[in-house]
Amino acid sequence: MTQLLHEAARPTAQSRRKLVLVGNGMAGMRAIEELLTLAPDMYGITVFGAEPHGNYNRILLSPVLAAEKTIADIMLNAREWYAERGITLHAGDAVTRIDRARRRVVTASGFEAAYDRLILATGSVPVVLPLPGKDLPGVLCYRDIADVERMIEAAQSGRRAVVIGGGLLGLEAAYGLQKRGMDVTVVHLMPTLMDRQLDAAAAGLLRASLEQRGLKFHMPAQTSALVGERRVQAVRFADGSELPADLVVMAVGIRPNVALAKASGIACERGVLVNDTLQTFDPRIYAVGECVQHRGACYGLVAPLFEQAKVVANHLAEFGIGRYAGSQTSTKLKVTGIDLFSAGDFTGGPGTEELLFKDEARGVYKKIVVENDRITGAVLYGDTVDGSWYFQLLRDGTPIADFRDNLLFGQAHVGDSGVAGAGSVANLPDKAEICGCNGVCKGDIVRAISAKKLFTLDDVRAHTKASSSCGSCTGLVEQLLASTLGGDYSEAPAKKPLCPCTTYTHEEVRTTLVREKLKSIPAVMAFLEWKTPDGCHKCRPALNFYLLCAWPGEYQDDKHSRFINERAHGNIQRDGTYSVVPRIWGGVTSPQELRAIAEVAEKYRVPTVKFTGGQRLDLLGVRKEDLPKMWADLSAAGFVSGHAYGKALRTVKTCVGKEWCRFGTQDSTGLGIELERTTWGSWHPHKVKLAVSGCPRNCAEATIKDLGVVCVESGYELHVGGNGGIKVRATDFLCKVATEREVIEYCCAFLQLYREEARYFERTAPWIERVGLTHVRARVVDDAAGRRALHERFLESQRYAQVDPWKERAHGKDADEFTPLHAPVTAVTVEGPSP
Amino acid sequence: MSWVDVGPESALPVRGARVLKIGSLEIAVFRTGTGEVFALRDRCPHRGGPLSQGIVHGRRVTCPLHEWVIDLGSGCATGADEGSTPTYGVRIVDGRVEIDLPASAEARVAALGPPAFAACHRA
Numbered sequence: 001m002t003q004l005l006h007e008a009a010r011p012t013a014q015s016r017r018k019l020v021l022v023g024n025g026m027a028g029m030r031a032i033e034e035l036l037t038l039a040p041d042m043y044g045i046t047v048f049g050a051e052p053h054g055n056y057n058r059i060l061l062s063p064v065l066a067a068e069k070t071i072a073d074i075m076l077n078a079r080e081w082y083a084e085r086g087i088t089l090h091a092g093d094a095v096t097r098i099d100r101a102r103r104r105v106v107t108a109s110g111f112e113a114a115y116d117r118l119i120l121a122t123g124s125v126p127v128v129l130p131l132p133g134k135d136l137p138g139v140l141c142y143r144d145i146a147d148v149e150r151m152i153e154a155a156q157s158g159r160r161a162v163v164i165g166g167g168l169l170g171l172e173a174a175y176g177l178q179k180r181g182m183d184v185t186v187v188h189l190m191p192t193l194m195d196r197q198l199d200a201a202a203a204g205l206l207r208a209s210l211e212q213r214g215l216k217f218h219m220p221a222q223t224s225a226l227v228g229e230r231r232v233q234a235v236r237f238a239d240g241s242e243l244p245a246d247l248v249v250m251a252v253g254i255r256p257n258v259a260l261a262k263a264s265g266i267a268c269e270r271g272v273l274v275n276d277t278l279q280t281f282d283p284r285i286y287a288v289g290e291c292v293q294h295r296g297a298c299y300g301l302v303a304p305l306f307e308q309a310k311v312v313a314n315h316l317a318e319f320g321i322g323r324y325a326g327s328q329t330s331t332k333l334k335v336t337g338i339d340l341f342s343a344g345d346f347t348g349g350p351g352t353e354e355l356l357f358k359d360e361a362r363g364v365y366k367k368i369v370v371e372n373d374r375i376t377g378a379v380l381y382g383d384t385v386d387g388s389w390y391f392q393l394l395r396d397g398t399p400i401a402d403f404r405d406n407l408l409f410g411q412a413h414v415g416d417s418g419v420a421g422a423g424s425v426a427n428l429p430d431k432a433e434i435c436g437c438n439g440v441c442k443g444d445i446v447r448a449i450s451a452k453k454l455f456t457l458d459d460v461r462a463h464t465k466a467s468s469s470c471g472s473c474t475g476l477v478e479q480l481l482a483s484t485l486g487g488d489y490s491e492a493p494a495k496k497p498l499c500p501c502t503t504y505t506h507e508e509v510r511t512t513l514v515r516e517k518l519k520s521i522p523a524v525m526a527f528l529e530w531k532t533p534d535g536c537h538k539c540r541p542a543l544n545f546y547l548l549c550a551w552p553g554e555y556q557d558d559k560h561s562r563f564i565n566e567r568a569h570g571n572i573q574r575d576g577t578y579s580v581v582p583r584i585w586g587g588v589t590s591p592q593e594l595r596a597i598a599e600v601a602e603k604y605r606v607p608t609v610k611f612t613g614g615q616r617l618d619l620l621g622v623r624k625e626d627l628p629k630m631w632a633d634l635s636a637a638g639f640v641s642g643h644a645y646g647k648a649l650r651t652v653k654t655c656v657g658k659e660w661c662r663f664g665t666q667d668s669t670g671l672g673i674e675l676e677r678t679t680w681g682s683w684h685p686h687k688v689k690l691a692v693s694g695c696p697r698n699c700a701e702a703t704i705k706d707l708g709v710v711c712v713e714s715g716y717e718l719h720v721g722g723n724g725g726i727k728v729r730a731t732d733f734l735c736k737v738a739t740e741r742e743v744i745e746y747c748c749a750f751l752q753l754y755r756e757e758a759r760y761f762e763r764t765a766p767w768i769e770r771v772g773l774t775h776v777r778a779r780v781v782d783d784a785a786g787r788r789a790l791h792e793r794f795l796e797s798q799r800y801a802q803v804d805p806w807k808e809r810a811h812g813k814d815a816d817e818f819t820p821l822h823a824p825v826t827a828v829t830v831e832g833p834s835p
Numbered sequence: 836m837s838w839v840d841v842g843p844e845s846a847l848p849v850r851g852a853r854v855l856k857i858g859s860l861e862i863a864v865f866r867t868g869t870g871e872v873f874a875l876r877d878r879c880p881h882r883g884g885p886l887s888q889g890i891v892h893g894r895r896v897t898c899p900l901h902e903w904v905i906d907l908g909s910g911c912a913t914g915a916d917e918g919s920t921p922t923y924g925v926r927i928v929d930g931r932v933e934i935d936l937p938a939s940a941e942a943r944v945a946a947l948g949p950p951a952f953a954a955c956h957r958a
Contacts (some may be wrong), residue, residue, distance in 0.1 A: 462915035468902075534850060534868040537897035537904075538892040560850040564888040564899040572899055576885040816848060821841045821855040821864060823936075 016044040019316065020115040021103055022095045024049025026058060027289025027305035028121025029077060034313030036085065042317060045087045048105065049648050051144055052092030054078045057485065058144070059302055064393075065148050065176030076453055083658030098264035100282055111364025117284055117316060120261055120272060124254040124290040124300065129164065135676050139248045142173045145548050151249065155180035162186075162235045164223055166193040168333060170251035171206075174215055175335045185243060188219035196343040197331045201358065202365050202381040209363065218243060253619065256291045256298055271298045276323045277315045278308055286312050294326060301329045306455065310741035323505065330391045330589055341387035343393050344377035345369065352376065357408040366408055373399045386410040386424075388478045402772045411475065425479040434476050437469035447476060449484045456479065498754065499538035501531050506542070506759040513543075519557055521547065535561075545647070548683055549755050552797040559814065565645035569819065570627055571804045573620065576629060578828070580606075580619040581644035583680060586654045586673035587615025588694075596637035604630050613724075614651030614689060616642055630820050632810035640804040643680070647760075649751075652749050653701065656709070657694035664712035668694035671740055675709075678744055681752060681802040682794070685758040685767075685816035688751065689723075703731045704762040706754075712736075716743050720750060720776065721768035729765045729835055732773045735781045749780050751788035752797075756790075838926065838933040844938065847872065847932065852887040852896070855934070863887030863893055863925060865907055872925045873907040874934045880905075880918030 024047050032045060049055075053075070060074040075333055082089040090107065097106040104114050126141035138158075141152055148361040154178055155161070163174040166188030178184045185191075192203035193210075207217060224237040226248055234242045241786075256271035267273045267281040271293030278286050278294070288308045290300055297307065304327035314322030319362045329345035348354050348369050357366040364382035368375055368390065374397050378390040389411040393400065400407055425434075430443030448454060448464045460477055461468040465774065467477040498506050509528065518524045521543050526533060535543070540561035548556045559567045570578030582597065597617055601609050607621040621631060625667075643650060654672030658664030679690070691702040692709040702708025704722040708731055711717075715738040719731035734750070737743055757766040768776055780787055809818070841855055847866035854877055855862040863877040863886050871894065877887045884900030894907050904913045910922040924935030 075862075443897065502848045532893055534892050540890060540892065560848060560891065563890065568888070572885075572888060574882070574900065576883075576888070815851065816846065821846065821853045823839055823841055823855055823857055 008831070017045035017116040018114055019045045019117045019119070020099065020113055021047045021119045021121060022046065022098075022105065023119075023121030023123055023289070023291070024051065024053075024055050024078070024089070024091060024132035025121055025123050026055065026302060027123070027309055028119055029055040029307055031121070031286075031288050031312045031316075032087070033120055034309050037219075038313055039317035043117070045085075046115075047082065047087055047089050047090070048093060048095045048107060048113075049091045049093035049266045051146070053145060054089070054091065056145065061142075061145070061148050061236065062172035062176055063174065065151060066179040067176075068179075071145060073450070075732075080102065087131050090340060095260060098260065098266075100266075100285075103284065115284070117286070118317075119312060120266075120280070120285060120287040120291060122257040122260055122291045125257045125611055126250065127253040127255055129223065129250060129252060131223060131225055133228060133232065134250075136226055136228050136232040137230065138228070138232035138246060139226055139250065141252070142169055142249055143249045151177060152180060154247040154422075154780055155182050158183075159183055160245050161249065161250045162243055162245040162246040162693055163251055164188075164235070165251035165253070166190065166217070167196065167251065167253070168194060168331065169254075170249075171210065172335060173249050173251050174212070175213070177247070177345050178213070178215055182247070185213075185216040185218055187221050187223060187237075188217070189222055191220045193217075193219075194333070197346075197379075198340070198381075199346055199367060199379055202340070202342075202367070202379045204365060205360075205365055205381050206333075206338065206340060210502065213337075219385065252719035254290065254300055258291060261287070261291070269293055273421050276311075276325065278324055279315075280390045288312050288316070294324065297326060299327060299329065303327060305327060307452065330387065339380070339382055339384040341380040341384040342378065343387070343391045344375070346377035346379045348377075348769075355404075355408050355540065368407060369398065370404075373401050374401060378641070383410075385475065385479070388475055388482075396405055398770075399772055402770070402774060418658075421500065425483065434480070435464075435466035435473045438465040440466035442480065445480050446484050449481060454481070457487065486628045498542060499536055500529060501535050501539050504528055509543070510546050510550070513546060517593050519547065519551050519555055523560060537563075545683060545685065545760050547799070551764070553800040559817075566647070568624060568627065569631075569645060569809065570624075571624065571645040577619075577621045577623055580627070580630060580645070581612065581616050582639035583642040583676075584616050585676050586652055586669050588654070588669055588673065593637070596634070596639070600633050600637075603633065607725065612643075612644070612651075615653050616644065616651060618644070618764070624818055626821065628809050628812075628815070631806035635739035635804070635807045635810050640680070641806040641808075646684050647684050648688070649676075649679045649684065650687050652679070653691040653705070654688070655692075655694050655699035656715070657692075661694055663697060664711070666694060666716065668692040668700065668709075668711055671711075671716075671743060672700075674740070675747060676742065678748065678798070681804075682755070682798060684749065684751070684755055685760045685799060687765045688754075688764070689746070704728060705731065707731075707750055709743055709747075712826070715739070718743070718746055718750075721764045722774070723763055723765050725763070732768065734777060745787065745791050746780060748794040749787040750776070752790040752794035753779050755794075755797075771810045837936060838924075839936045841932050841934055844872070844927055844932055847901045850891045852889075852891065854885075854887045857936070861885075861887075862936075863896075864925070864934065865891055865896060867907065869952050871907075872927065872932055874923040874925045875905070875907065877918055879903055880920050881910055881916065881933060886920070888894065889943075915932075944952050 021032060035491055053484050055077040057074045057076055060069055063069040064071060078172045093107045093109050095105045096108050104112050106112050140147055161177045161182040163170045163183045164187045166186050170186060173186045174186045177762050189572045193207050194199050194203055219480060223235055224238045225236040226232050227234040232245060232248050234244045235248060236242045245479045258268040258269055260270055262268050272280055272291050273289040274280055274287050274292050274294050278288055280287050289305045307327055308324050311322040333340040345368050352369050352371045355368040369377035375390060375394045380387055428442050430793050432442045434442050434445060436438055445464050452463055454460050454463060457478060460466055467474045497503050498509055513524050516527055524543055541563055543560040544558050553578040568578060570580055601619055604626050606619045610618045611756045612618050652672045652675050657668030658666060675690060688706045690707050691700040691705040693702040694711050695701040696710055702710050703719050704724040708719040709716050715736055715796050716733040720734045722731035723729050737746060754764055837876045847853055847864060847868055847899055850868050852863045852865040855864055861877040863875050865873045875886060877885050879886055884898040886896050886898055886905055888899045889896040892957040895904050896907060897904050899913040903916050906913050926933050
């Protein structure tokens, strides 16, 4: 990824264009790393940094101060890293002048370097209050490694520290100094702590918790002078009182460092002014990070800086497609043992509503601000597990009406992919398993994040496999990233591309292929300018389904764009054999059918025969070559494919119903069989399971199915969006209908809506959570004409889909798929060892 | 090593693969979208998944078991995954595919064992 080394011959230094980075901090270096992955050989790169180090994670200075990490722990790129990539690093030699006419930068030591492109990443400078005594020894700011070293030194000789500023930085400094053994008082101008991030209630809890840890507070209080002879001895306030101090740390804020830009004639206001491609007034000069003012906003948090870095790199690499549109930000306080999260505008006001949860005994406080059915701000204290979820909902502008009842209790109570009962991940031991699919422990993830310098969820997925399979641990992994790196680095893409081969979303691709009447995968890829020649394993199956859904009967299915299970019409097993599940309509069978299955199992020496959860028989361990022969026998006995292998209609599970059961209210088996006869063979974005229960006792478990029918005396209840998968989700009640005919119509309409609207790989549960039950109800229940149209489109599609794939292959279709190549006899005379 | 004829080029599906079985040695013979042909041992370096059953894209194949992406030219895992599977020489002679197979049992043993694995150069 970012460490890609290109051993191939580089263009010579002379032939390459010159890129100079002023500011060896996180934003600038992230831009360089992004650029190296896009265009490794395009520029000869020179980096200037005022500090005499490589690049380090400034956000983790607080844990260093608190003696929880060392300087070595927080280094991102050591000097060797620059050397290995042919980057010239001048650390400890600040650029003092930019000669824009001659395109050269000049440093404090008089060194000069020429540039074709320049990136300004000068960061910010701490605000120093214009107080008498501000220059006394013992008065420090809190910004860089040198400040931290001085604070650590002061903590060894002095006893009393005063931190001016009760914001994020001030509290972290105070906590660190206290951990270093000092007696610390925080002085704050406002009546509540972190007033820009927290409301009064959360700030009160925070203050109480910090006081328990031994911090003292003096607030509201205005400082008037720093008093002392040869070094600082006390802080004096506006009311004349004094507080003795051996060390004073000013942490009252930062402002963009624009001195160099201003002196070089580049337009600045609060920060260096940039456009959406992060170019300054001089188009050869870009600016990123805390020094930047973009659309009126300056950012002091890391996630926006990383987004900016991506755009700059994209532009420098001459890809020309990236634009920065501003960021939403969230905050976490890095004080061990205190969980605090805030995002967006949490102050509320006219037109907004507040959802509040407060449990003082547990020290938990949650506030969510809602405007027009969307989250606009959140403050969490004590339990921040759901911070990233709320932040996601905020950024995406997701309507919350459908799960508002449970919103405050968190995603585990709402979502399909929650992390129930996980609590704070920071408290888990290293051996705790985070990703159950891939067996990845907390320690593995934390080590990978530190050792391989991972910053994003995708990085962690690539390197550890955690959260890369079912995704239910995504929230935990995001928390681990935040706690290990000291900030929320999750990017806020305005839209999520279908896969890395394209910049378009699922929805954009689908609407385009319908509007432009694109009827093949190459046509879609050509029209939408796919970045790869023939896609990847993620986009090809999605495109194949979207085309199949849009053009039934017309689209030529591309089997090489289907996952092997759908190509071989069986489930691949861990040893490379396949499983065969014949369809048993509604789960109702006969002695004759069972005999036929038994005979096939014996004839092909099937090692395992098992009942499935969907009331079918699974024949496991079949060699691929045997599949067509076996299907021929099953087909002769009247069976068709059970599609147990596909993103398709799997099963309709039933209970015995009123024919036998003393509680049964309707003919649930008969209805189930009819439903299955109508819907079998249909392809979907993901697997689909149905069930029909004959009474509310619900023996067919209809309320954890994609669509479940629960029969009652007066008719049929339809329930949708359930699953028994990774996280059990009970269905939502859709509506009640009176007749079997209506059940079939509503069911087909629901399935067609799901086929047309859900993203490939999205089951009904997350789809409904995304679009809202209200929407599904409006289309399937309220709009009768629309429902009938959906129903008809489903039946039209079924005209082409209800062809038994097993029978076709038993009669020779795709024979190559099931036949190995032949090598001449001479090559097979000697047996090799078993693998 | 010796060149063995395994059939006409047209027997290989485009963006697909077929399997060549020689005793217990299984070789996946791939054909890409641009018509290039590759031969690899049909075992993913991760957990032995049959690479021949994966989706072929560009010069790569995605293993059907756990989605490792293997480079067809080098046999090496791509992305953050590490590992490799042995590759075999391939040539097309008069429209027929020939694979450079280990001629003797000894050579075949060598081809199955770790010493024959290609070294994967990565950052």
